[in-house]
Amino acid sequence: MKTLRDILYNVSIQSIHGSNDISINELTTDSRAVKPGDAFIAVKGVHVDGHQYIDKAISLGAVAIICETLPAQLTSNICFVQVNNSAAATGIMAGNFYDNPSDKIQLVGVTGTNGKTTIATLLFRLFSKLGYHCGLLSTVQNQIGDTVIPSTHTTPDPINLNALLAKMVNDGCLYVFMEVSSHAIHQQRIAGLKFAGGIFSNITHDHLDYHKTFDEYIRVKKSFFDNLPSNAFALTNLDDKRGMVMLQNTKAKKATYSLRTLADFKGKILENNLTGLIMSVNDTEVHFRLIGEFNAYNLLAVYGTAILLGMDKAKVLQALSDIQGAEGRFDYIVSDKEQIIAIVDYAHTPDALKNVLATIKNLRKGHEQIITVVGCGGDRDTAKRPIMGDVAAESSDKVILTSDNPRSEDPVAIIHEMEAGIPVHLKKKVLSITDRKEAIKTALSLANKEDIILVAGKGHEKYQEINGVKHHFDDKEVLNELMKLMEK
Ligand SMILES: CC(=O)N[C@H]1[C@@H](OP(=O)(O)OP(=O)(O)OC[C@H]2O[C@@H](n3ccc(=O)[nH]c3=O)[C@H](O)[C@@H]2O)O[C@H](CO)[C@@H](O)[C@@H]1O[C@H](C)C(=O)N[C@@H](C)C(=O)N[C@H](CCC(=O)O)C(=O)O
Ligand SMILES: Nc1ncnc2c1ncn2[C@@H]1O[C@H](COP(=O)(O)OP(=O)(O)OP(=O)(O)O)[C@@H](O)[C@H]1O
Ligand SMILES: N[C@H](CCC[C@H](N)C(=O)O)C(=O)O
Numbered sequence: 001m002k003t004l005r006d007i008l009y010n011v012s013i014q015s016i017h018g019s020n021d022i023s024i025n026e027l028t029t030d031s032r033a034v035k036p037g038d039a040f041i042a043v044k045g046v047h048v049d050g051h052q053y054i055d056k057a058i059s060l061g062a063v064a065i066i067c068e069t070l071p072a073q074l075t076s077n078i079c080f081v082q083v084n085n086s087a088a089a090t091g092i093m094a095g096n097f098y099d100n101p102s103d104k105i106q107l108v109g110v111t112g113t114n115g116k117t118t119i120a121t122l123l124f125r126l127f128s129k130l131g132y133h134c135g136l137l138s139t140v141q142n143q144i145g146d147t148v149i150p151s152t153h154t155t156p157d158p159i160n161l162n163a164l165l166a167k168m169v170n171d172g173c174l175y176v177f178m179e180v181s182s183h184a185i186h187q188q189r190i191a192g193l194k195f196a197g198g199i200f201s202n203i204t205h206d207h208l209d210y211h212k213t214f215d216e217y218i219r220v221k222k223s224f225f226d227n228l229p230s231n232a233f234a235l236t237n238l239d240d241k242r243g244m245v246m247l248q249n250t251k252a253k254k255a256t257y258s259l260r261t262l263a264d265f266k267g268k269i270l271e272n273n274l275t276g277l278i279m280s281v282n283d284t285e286v287h288f289r290l291i292g293e294f295n296a297y298n299l300l301a302v303y304g305t306a307i308l309l310g311m312d313k314a315k316v317l318q319a320l321s322d323i324q325g326a327e328g329r330f331d332y333i334v335s336d337k338e339q340i341i342a343i344v345d346y347a348h349t350p351d352a353l354k355n356v357l358a359t360i361k362n363l364r365k366g367h368e369q370i371i372t373v374v375g376c377g378g379d380r381d382t383a384k385r386p387i388m389g390d391v392a393a394e395s396s397d398k399v400i401l402t403s404d405n406p407r408s409e410d411p412v413a414i415i416h417e418m419e420a421g422i423p424v425h426l427k428k429k430v431l432s433i434t435d436r437k438e439a440i441k442t443a444l445s446l447a448n449k450e451d452i453i454l455v456a457g458k459g460h461e462k463y464q465e466i467n468g469v470k471h472h473f474d475d476k477e478v479l480n481e482l483m484k485l486m487e488k
């Protein structure tokens, strides 16, 4: 068992009251989870301030309290540690508690508005195929080799994150690929981690409910690269307007990828259809199973990372050419009878929706209709709703607006906000059906031979969250079931 003194190593401390030479059972930031012998870290959250639960934590047996503001009365026999920043302290303490697992692996973080899951998953699959034991932390799932551990966040909280990394180290993982969300950077979930490299995919409109302005969203993402160590690499997408800005102040070794301009990892799309992509990658022609220009970017990021980590170019391209994309990302089924193509895709931002629809347009052989079913999540960025309504209507022949995860919001009101962004002359293309299954059914009933249906926004998700309750819902399962029923 570790002592509080060991766990506080490298934490920026203002004052200590009581002995830190005490054993700590576990760390927690949640008073409700405190058990006797634990240390409770009081963190200021988005909704409440953890400092108000210090008494509760003590009553449940906490032996140490880590906080930014000391309570007026200090309980005897409890060690109070006043720190400059509780959120940052949590990451550093969690690292120390679990023997700093990130020091013992090659940890690569992927950030950006879209593409994180795809890039991290492809890296995990590639390095596994190259014979390495790997770990993955992603929105869809966490993985240690073949063992799948369900994920609750894109990037877990620092205590769970370090616990998972420690498990990976104990299991012999050499490489770990993780998504780094902007929420995680801002909330210091990655504080104290040692990264071998960082990847930037792109930055477009999302999460303005949380970050308030686009500039602040950029600043938060950039701080990930600002804090990378000098022996790490920082790989960026040169074709993104903010690609170079991200690396402006990094100490890490800079590297670039691009489809449009000179870069360390330069790609050119030669063919792009439903069977995949043919791309030249630094002058070698390769066929990949992933579809669409946006995946050409993801593949370049993965290729560049593998080379920066010292892998052999020919082996990497050979292995990568046979790898499939992540679940629920351009995941398609074709109906037996009428050859209707139904695509499930996790596009839940305006840019992702625009890209996926552009890709679909390029894949059409003739004038098949594109029918889009899409909604927007509740309790999340409201500003993207009218834009997504507009993007869907601009780039589809028919649109059915529906519910995503309404969470605590009124689903009809969310749909109205999406409708508000659609110009009058496009309104005739649009139907609104609140029930997602009904919306998918209607799309299928409107589809003729060889038409393409896009069901966007929920990808791999196996639930729909309505009023705090998660009901089982799986876009792909619903499509399969309805296609059979309707004998399409
Ligand atoms: C908005 C947001 O990010 N919230 C995260 C945040 O919670 P919070 O700030 O609301 O916490 P809070 O309720 O204010 O509580 C503050 C502190 O008091 C403590 N507390 C609270 C109540 C109590 O009785 N006792 C107690 O000790 C809490 O444990 C916490 O430490 O810190 C929690 C612990 O780390 C997270 O679980 C929680 O994620 C929520 C569930 C969430 O939905 N987050 C989403 C938005 C998110 O993080 N998404 C990104 C992906 C986005 C993307 O890339 O698309 C992700 O990385 O998953
Ligand atoms: N490089 C990319 N550029 C733009 N859009 C992309 C890119 N890669 C994927 N997309 C689109 O974004 C959707 C989400 O992709 P992915 O899950 O890989 O992103 P993410 O960054 O992990 O998302 P999240 O923030 O929810 O974790 C995909 O279904 C696709 O429509
Ligand atoms: N990681 C994203 C997922 C959005 C997916 C969409 N289905 C929704 O529920 O809004 C978020 O938390 O904003």
Ligand SMILES: [Mg+2]
Residues within 6 Å of the ligand: 116, 117, 118, 138, 139, 140, 154, 179
């Ligand atoms: Mg993700």
